[in-house]
Amino acid sequence: MNSRYQTDISHAIKPLVGLLLIINCMPAVSGENRTSQNNELLNAVEISGISISTPPEEIADILDGQGYTQVNSSLFTKQEQLDNRRKTIFRFEVENTAAYRQITYHRSLSGGRVKSSVEEKPIPAFEIDTAQQLYQIICADVTEDVKTDRSCESAEQKRIYAGQGRFIDIDDHWAVQLSATDSNSAFGIRYTYE
Numbered sequence: 001m002n003s004r005y006q007t008d009i010s011h012a013i014k015p016l017v018g019l020l021l022i023i024n025c026m027p028a029v030s031g032e033n034r035t036s037q038n039n040e041l042l043n044a045v046e047i048s049g050i051s052i053s054t055p056p057e058e059i060a061d062i063l064d065g066q067g068y069t070q071v072n073s074s075l076f077t078k079q080e081q082l083d084n085r086r087k088t089i090f091r092f093e094v095e096n097t098a099a100y101r102q103i104t105y106h107r108s109l110s111g112g113r114v115k116s117s118v119e120e121k122p123i124p125a126f127e128i129d130t131a132q133q134l135y136q137i138i139c140a141d142v143t144e145d146v147k148t149d150r151s152c153e154s155a156e157q158k159r160i161y162a163g164q165g166r167f168i169d170i171d172d173h174w175a176v177q178l179s180a181t182d183s184n185s186a187f188g189i190r191y192t193y194e
Contacts, residue, residue: 038137046130049065050062059076076092085111086111088109090106091105102188104186107124107127120182122158123160123180135155135162138178151163161180163176163179165179175190
């Protein structure tokens with residue numbers, strides 16, 4: 001083997017060895033660190049002004065200020081009249097059990113004639129921030145395999161969707177629901193204690 005060939009190989013290998021040493025020295029993100037990050041992010045997300053960490057005694061007042069009516073200890077609803085005898089129905093539910101705490105929000109249209117629109121409208125402004133925050137938690141900074149498992153679709157102003165509308169397990173404690181369009185939306189956050 002000639003010395004020029006050995007020198008070329010030596011120059012090619014040195015950067016690779018350096019890169020491997022750097023990667024080997026980088027701390028791995030443990031499950032505990034991910035759970036801690038999820039705790040921070042999901043505790044901060046507000047759905048209709050309510051986060052998963054909002055004290056139960058404050059929830060009724062917050063939703064009452066937005067026009068919701070309390071149906072029972074866990075369910076709040078409101079309706080807004082639209083054109084053509086249609087209504088927007090809002091439903092907010094809070095569940096506290098020994099096993100988990102969960103908040104869910106649903107918005108849908110009812111009544112009147114349902115016409116399919118040629119042009120989709122954007123997600124309502126009062127929901128877009130929540131939808132984008134949940135999408136970031138579910139679908140951003142994850143591998144392509146995880147995106148596929150979570151059924152992440154491309155986020156747009158007209159549609160933000162993951163998990164085919166069902167709750168998606170983020171880790172051992174957290175699960176999230178995300179579906180948002182102009183005509184209906186479903187958001188949910190669940191924290192399981194054990």
